[in-house]
Amino acid sequence: MATETTETEYRIPIAYRRMENLHIVFWLFKDVSWCMIWKPLGIIMIFPTLIISIVIAWRTRQFVSELCHNLAITIWIAANSYWMISEFLHFDDKIVVGTITYKHLAMVPFCLGILILAYYYVYWKPRNKDAVETM
Known part of the structure; x- marks a missing residue:
């Protein structure tokens, strides 16, 4: 039994999907x-992970939903990579100021990613409910 739907279908080209999987x-x-x-x-x-996330964000820039989520992922990877390097090079627990360590500086990009998603969910999405790209 087939069901009909009036929803718009969102399709991802196979080349994009392969890139996302890689x-x-x-x-x-x-x-x-x-x-x-x-x-x-x-x-x-770090390099292929970050570069591919930037390419994915660029290729999906015409959809605000995709762009915001993919930018947040790119920023998350950057923050995560900084944190990893700080541990590898043993400066993660060194004090920057007060009780803030270099590892805590990763919170800056993490929070930026959260702000981008907050913009999408709190501001853009409620004002664009009928946009095809709103997910």
Whole structure:
């Protein structure tokens, strides 16, 4: 029994999907390297992971929903990579000021990612309920 729907279908080109899947592989290698303290591989994996996330954000920029989420992911990867490097190079627990350590500086980009998503969910999405791209 077929069901009809009036919803617009969102399709992702296969080339984009392959890139997203490869991105996940790089990201996992980066994080496994961090966990296992494989410093060279962890640092090397930052580059393909970050570059692909930037490309994905750029390619989806025409959809505000996708752009906001993909920018948040890119910023998350950058923050996560900084945190990993701070641990690898042993400056994560050094004091910047007061009780704030260098590891805590990763909170700046993490919060920026949250602000981008807050913009989308609190401001843009409620004002654009009928937009095809609103998910």
